[in-house]
Amino acid sequence: MAIELDVATRLSTNLVHVYKLFGSVRHHAPRFxxxxxxxxxxxxxALGVRPMRVSEIADAIHSDLSVVSRQVSHLxxxxxxxxxxxxxDGRASVIALSDEGSEAIRRMQDSRGHWFQELMTGWEPADAEAFDAFLVQFIDTLDGQICQLRSGPKSPSTSTTTHP
Structure with missing residues (x-):
């Protein structure tokens, strides 16, 4: 069953607001x-999950191959x-975190975790768990939509969505 348009519109507006807030945090937060x-x-x-080829990284983070290639070279x-x-495949290479990279990821995750604990101090633990579950469901749905968009246009009979 589809959600109502007014609910979808509110969700869209609220998610844009969250996106903007996180952008502000990113500009003001200390670097790791x-x-x-x-x-x-x-x-x-992404590399914290497993070593990957540059093309796999680009797909995993929904980024352009040339951008990821430059970032990998810099890192x-x-x-x-x-x-x-x-x-x-001995002809190819994979990118992996170094020990320093693994430590940087651990520090980032710990810092973010502590920040979210503080941010959500007034939340009931069950509400935080439910929010996380709904967020994962939303992420999975959005990721699936992006994969569909990347695979090219569908015939009108198989898809009614024309924009993200």
Whole structure:
């Protein structure tokens, strides 16, 4: 069953507001490493899951391959990531976090976790758990939509969505 248009509109407006607030936080929050741009954090978090090829990183973080390639080069120069041979294809390489990169991710996650604990002090634990579950559901839905959009236009009979 579809949600009502007024609910969808409120959700859209509220999510844009949250996006803007997080942008403001990003501009005012201290950096975890002087030379790592906050725009590279998603790349680092993706590599925290497992080593990946540059193209896999770009897909995972929904970014342009050339942007990710530049970020990887910069992070490799800093010693935050390292290139390793791809065990499944010796001609290719994967990007992995270095020990310093793993430590930077751990510090970021701990800091964010403490900040969210403080931010949500007045919340009931069950409400925070429910919010997290709904957020994961929304993320999965949005990720699926992005994958559909990337795969190209569908015939009118299979898709009625023409914009994100």
């Amino acid at each position: 490493h002087e030379a790592i741009e906050p725009t590279a954090y998603p790349l680092l978090f 490799a120069d800093l010693g935050i990531v390292e290139k390793r041979p791809d065990e499944s």
